[in-house]
Amino acid sequence: MGHHEKQSIVSIIGSVLVIGFYSLYVYRNYIQADMELLNDFQFWGKSFLYLIPVAIVVQIVIQILFAIANRIITQEDLPDITDERDKLIELKCIRISHWIFILGFMLAMGSLAMGMKPYVMFLTLISSGFLASLASEAAKIIYYRMGA
Amino acid sequence: MDNEKVFISNNIRRLRFFAGEMTQQELADRTGVTRQTIVAIENGKYFPSLELAFRIAHTFNVPLSDVFTYYPENDPVHKKLKAKQVKKEKQ
Numbered sequence: 001m002g003h004h005e006k007q008s009i010v011s012i013i014g015s016v017l018v019i020g021f022y023s024l025y026v027y028r029n030y031i032q033a034d035m036e037l038l039n040d041f042q043f044w045g046k047s048f049l050y051l052i053p054v055a056i057v058v059q060i061v062i063q064i065l066f067a068i069a070n071r072i073i074t075q076e077d078l079p080d081i082t083d084e085r086d087k088l089i090e091l092k093c094i095r096i097s098h099w100i101f102i103l104g105f106m107l108a109m110g111s112l113a114m115g116m117k118p119y120v121m122f123l124t125l126i127s128s129g130f131l132a133s134l135a136s137e138a139a140k141i142i143y144y145r146m147g148a
Numbered sequence: 149m150d151n152e153k154v155f156i157s158n159n160i161r162r163l164r165f166f167a168g169e170m171t172q173q174e175l176a177d178r179t180g181v182t183r184q185t186i187v188a189i190e191n192g193k194y195f196p197s198l199e200l201a202f203r204i205a206h207t208f209n210v211p212l213s214d215v216f217t218y219y220p221e222n223d224p225v226h227k228k229l230k231a232k233q234v235k236k237e238k239q
Contacts, residue, residue, distance in 0.1 A: 001185050083181035084197050085188065144184070147193025 003121065004086070004144050007063070008137040014062040017135070018055045019130050038119040051065055051126070088145040097136035104128015155219040155229045160190045163208045163215065179203045 026047055030037055057091045067078060108124040164170040172190070176183045179200060188194035189204075194206070205212045217228040 004184075079184075081180065081182060084186050084200060085181070085194055086187045088174050147188040147191070 002144055003070070003076065004089075005141050006142045007066065010062060011059065012134055012137045013054070014059050014135050015130065018058050022036040022054060039117060041118065043120045044119070045077055048122075048126075056097075085148050088148050089140060091141045092137040092143060092148075096139045096143075097132040100135050101128050103118045122123065155226050156195055157192065157219070158189065158215055159217075160204065160215065162188070163210065167208055173228045175207060177202070178207045 007147045015070065032044065070076065071078075104124055107126070111120040111124055112118070160175070164172070164175060172186045173183045176186045179186075180203070181200065183197075185194065189196055199213055201216060205215045208215065219229065
């Protein structure tokens with residue numbers, strides 16, 4: 001298994017852990033105590049704003065730990081160049097994640113248009129962002145296996 | 149056209165052998181790509197850009213046509229390879 005594939009698997013695990021623990025934390029500490037918070041826009045705004053930097057920092061830490069562990073275990077150096085195939089795969093994966101997020105965005109707006117509660121829209125947005133990130137990493141693994 | 153498999157074969161393995169059993173890593177370093185990309189090209193899983201194709205040919209000091217061979221649709225080899233691919237997909 002190549003370095004990029006391992007990196008994508010670690011990234012998927014990281015994303016699942018971040019979204020899982022963050023959702024659990026927010027639910028236990030805030031929503032469980034006051035279900036009315038689900039309809040509070042300020043609460044959703046804060047949740048989104050905290051989630052983004054937390055996810056980025058956790059992913060960076062996980063990737064650093066993975067790079068160190070990988071170096072120790074396999075004695076392999078990290079690839080120091082990004083060639084045309086890497087760029088092509090990256091572009092294909094970005095396209096897939098954009099399409100999934102656009103679909104999620106449409107569903108989120110659709111839920112509002114159908115008169116559903118605002119929290120459905122926010123949950124759909126978070127879910128589509130999460131799924132888009134997962135799909136992008138999964139596609140990366142597939143493309144690296146297929147060749148491009 | 150996008151779903152149509154393009155049949156381009158390459159002689160990189162043979163050329164590496166005649167270049168004193170040049171390693172994939174060495175070829176990758178000389179052409180400025182990763183070893184994984186060379187592996188993918190050799191296995192026919194990735195078709196390089198024209199620039200990279202020329203760089204590979206230049207590394208071996210041979211014309212591009214000595215490295216890559218394209219089989220047009222009416223070529224018997226194309227038909228043979230296509231039949232092989234269809235058979236593989238059915239399995």
